[in-house]
Amino acid sequence: MHPDVAVLARYADGDPGLDEASVWSVESHLETCADCRARLAEHTPDDVHALLDLVTAGIDRGVTDGPAPVPRRRLSRRRFAVSLAPWLTMTGAVLGCAVLLHVLYPDLPSLVLLLAPVAPLPGVAVSWTRRTDPAWELVAGTPRAGLGLLLRRTAVVLAVVIPLLAVAGARTGAPLAVLLTPCLAFTAASIALGALIGVRRAATGLAAVWAAAVVAPSLATAQVPALLQPGGTAAWAAVAVLAAGFTVARADRFRRLTSGD
Structure with missing residues (x-):
């Protein structure tokens, strides 16, 4: 079941009045629902979008220029x-x-x-x-x-x-x-x-x-x-x-x- 639009908007705004159970429910649902992630993005302010783009670009550069991945056995x-x-x-x-x-x-x-x-x-x-x-x-x-x-x-x-x-x-x-x-x-x-x-x-x-x-x-x-x-x-x-x-x-x-x- 998708979270209510109002709850999703409050989550995006970081409303401190949103209880822990609702936050956990929204986050668990967002892991598997691309539609709700898209709706969440609609409520995200432009300055946050710009910050996320900057962070994404930095991560991409780090992945490209960084060291090779650690072998799977060591990671496990x-x-x-x-x-x-x-x-x-x-x-x-x-x-x-x-x-x-x-x-x-x-x-x-x-x-x-x-x-x-x-x-x-x-x-x-x-x-x-x-x-x-x-x-x-x-x-x-x-x-x-x-x-x-x-x-x-x-x-x-x-x-x-x-x-x-x-x-x-x-x-x-x-x-x-x-x-x-x-x-x-x-x-x-x-x-x-x-x-x-x-x-x-x-x-x-x-x-x-x-x-x-x-x-x-x-x-x-x-x-x-x-x-x-x-x-x-x-x-x-x-x-x-x-x-x-x-x-x-x-x-x-x-x-x-x-x-x-």
Whole structure:
């Protein structure tokens, strides 16, 4: 659906009263609609047209007289702004150690079961934060940034962590549903809480609280907590759904540069 002509004119004039959602909608639409780009040009003042022509000419000269393009392989490395590999490798190593400890000390509560809820959180913590993304301002300032980009990055984390949990669960005999529902609930909760305090702080805080309130007491008492019994699957699923609903309701918070701190 094309934006209203009045909204397009206000966007062209830089009207400060135009809300963020409308600006994002116009910019996203302009990416794929040549007709609206032409209509936008009609509202652009002559002095701006002259400035754009000057900038275009300068860019053309720079492209013509500048250095040759960098080989594609080097460009692809530079575009990989967020490096999840070390965090995902660490997660895999921790789960592997948990399986080994379960084999060596079968009387202890399964560390795989205890760590499953927070297994994706290290990767989620670095998926949407300026501290680990050198192109953060550039990425966060684009029209398609925000919750959609965060969810795509989180999906990459889960695509690696969930198979690792499935393998670890098969080795230790833990039911897959008992492993995955807390995992998804904590992931959704970290994103939901991230709308308020930042994804990195939310993921780190949830992991610390879980370790102190559940993991340490379970190892001390050698008992699996009731939260991780098969009967708790429905409760974890409900938490995941509620957190997802809250995240969608506060999706606009992820369009701000401060939302990933």
